[in-house]
Amino acid sequence: MRVIFLAEKPSALTLNGAYCGLIDLFERSVELDPDDGIFAEVAPAGGFLPVRFVIDNDFLLSPPPQIELYYFGGSVAVYARHFLRADQSLKVLWQKRFQNTLLTLCLQGKLQLNVENGNDFHIADLPDALEKSAARACGEDFLIEGETAFALIGKDGTVRLFSEGKILSEEQGVLQAEVPFRDALGHTALCEWQNGTLISCKIRRAEEATEATFALALFESALIGADCAPFLAPELAEKAEGLREYLGDYRSVVLTAERNKIGLVYERKERVFDVRYFTVQTENGKIRNIIPA
Numbered sequence: 001m002r003v004i005f006l007a008e009k010p011s012a013l014t015l016n017g018a019y020c021g022l023i024d025l026f027e028r029s030v031e032l033d034p035d036d037g038i039f040a041e042v043a044p045a046g047g048f049l050p051v052r053f054v055i056d057n058d059f060l061l062s063p064p065p066q067i068e069l070y071y072f073g074g075s076v077a078v079y080a081r082h083f084l085r086a087d088q089s090l091k092v093l094w095q096k097r098f099q100n101t102l103l104t105l106c107l108q109g110k111l112q113l114n115v116e117n118g119n120d121f122h123i124a125d126l127p128d129a130l131e132k133s134a135a136r137a138c139g140e141d142f143l144i145e146g147e148t149a150f151a152l153i154g155k156d157g158t159v160r161l162f163s164e165g166k167i168l169s170e171e172q173g174v175l176q177a178e179v180p181f182r183d184a185l186g187h188t189a190l191c192e193w194q195n196g197t198l199i200s201c202k203i204r205r206a207e208e209a210t211e212a213t214f215a216l217a218l219f220e221s222a223l224i225g226a227d228c229a230p231f232l233a234p235e236l237a238e239k240a241e242g243l244r245e246y247l248g249d250y251r252s253v254v255l256t257a258e259r260n261k262i263g264l265v266y267e268r269k270e271r272v273f274d275v276r277y278f279t280v281q282t283e284n285g286k287i288r289n290i291i292p293a
Contacts, residue, residue, distance in 0.1 A: 002074060003055065004029040008081035009044040029075070034060055040078075048083035049109075063271050072263065072275035084109045096135045101155060103135050103142060113144065115157045122157025129164070139173030139195060150177065152196050160196030174199075183220040183253075184213050214287055215262050215280045219253045233288040246290075247278075261293060 005013055005023045013020045013028075016039050021028065023042070032038050034057050043050035051066045053059060060076065063069050066084075070077040091107040104114040111131055115122040129149035136143050141160060144151045145167055152161035152175065165179035165188075174194050181187040186206030192199050203226045209217040218231045222244050229237040250264035254275060260282065263275045277293035 001032055001034060001076065002029050003032045004075060004077040005042070006077055006079040007042055007044065008079075009046065009048065009083060011042045011044040011050075011080065014041045014043070015039070027077070042080040044080075044083045047086050049086050051080050051083065061272075062269075065271075068271045068273065070265065070273045070275055071268075072277075093131065094135075098135075098137050098142065101142075103153075105130075105133065105135075105144075107131070113153060113157075115142075115153065115155065117155055120156075124153055124157045124159050126151060126159070127162065138170055138175060141196065143167070143170065143175070152193070154196075161193055163191075165191075181220070181224050183224070184216045185209055185220070187221070187224060187226055189224075214282065214285075215260050216253065216255065218280065218287060219247070219250075219262050219264060219278070222247060223250065223253060231287050233283060233286040236288060236290075243290075250276075 004027050006025060006027065007023045010022055010024045013023045015030070020030070032055060034055055038055040039052070040055055041050050041052045053064050053067060060069065066080060066082050068079040068081065070079065085107065088109045093105045093107065095102065095104045100118060102116040106112055106114065111126045111128055113124040113126055115124065126144070127149065130144055130146040130151060133144050133146040136145070138152060140155065142153045144153060149162070149164045150167055151159055154160050163177065163179050165177045167175065167177050169176045174192055176190070176192045179189045179191055181189065188204050188206065190202045190204060203224060205226065209231060214231050218228055221228045221231070228243055229240045232240055247264060248266065250266050251273070252265045254263040254265060256263055256277065261277055261279045263277050266274045266276060268274050279291045279293045280287045281289040281291070
């Protein structure tokens with residue numbers, strides 16, 4: 001079986017104790033037999049704990065935390081991520097009091113926000129993007145704002161909202177932010193939340209697609225709910241609203257070596273995904289057909 005190894009951070013890969021080299025977000029693959037029960041270790045650089053697991057038939061059905069599996073063809077991609085920090089000692093980054101509530105952002109293997117209300121104590125796990133952040137009140141909740149992301153935390157420690165993006169305004173409990181989709185056309189969404197609930201979202205496009213990016217732009221636009229009609233021939237444009245239903249509930253889009261062939265990622269179960277391929281046919285600069293590959 002062809003096994004591809006990927007890691008969120010540059011990492012050393014060993015298999016059955018033998019050093020195999022460095023892995024990152026570029027594909028490195030090896031042929032393995034899961035019946036052999038291969039012991040694997042992914043050791044990231046920069047002060048993070050390694051991830052260890054055994055590649056066997058049970059692993060291929062239910063990977064451990066910090067591992068995601070992506071199946072395509074006769075291959076599987078093993079993606080290691082969410083590494084824990086090697087330094088498990090408590091490090092307080094900041095504290096701020098809001099009336100009777102004390103917020104403490106700290107590192108202890110991972111980033112955590114402690115919320116203390118009198119005799120109540122709650123812990124909210126937060127992503128590393130909020131390590132450099134500040135806190136302020138937002139209605140009945142607390143806004144934790146970093147350079148590239150933000151979170152809304154309730155007094156009970158509930159993470160009501162987490163998103164990448166930049167806060168534009170906050171008035172009377174209504175939070176407005178610009179959220180990037182990081183897609184080929186630079187789509188962003190102008191979103192508004194009230195008490196952690198999304199109440200408005202307008203999608204904006206920064207770039208224009210070329211014929212070379214039509215396939216990617218089409219599937220990414222369908223994923224985020226943007227207008228797909230500009231990429232479609234007239235006979236398909238009439239059916240643009242039904243495209244997402246036709247494609248199903250996919251989670252992301254991946255490129256292939258072929259310009260008109262795109263992979264869509266579908267969740268099979270927690271941490272296990274299937275990649276299904278679609279090919280587009282173009283005519284006069286528009287997509288006239290979408291074919292499951």
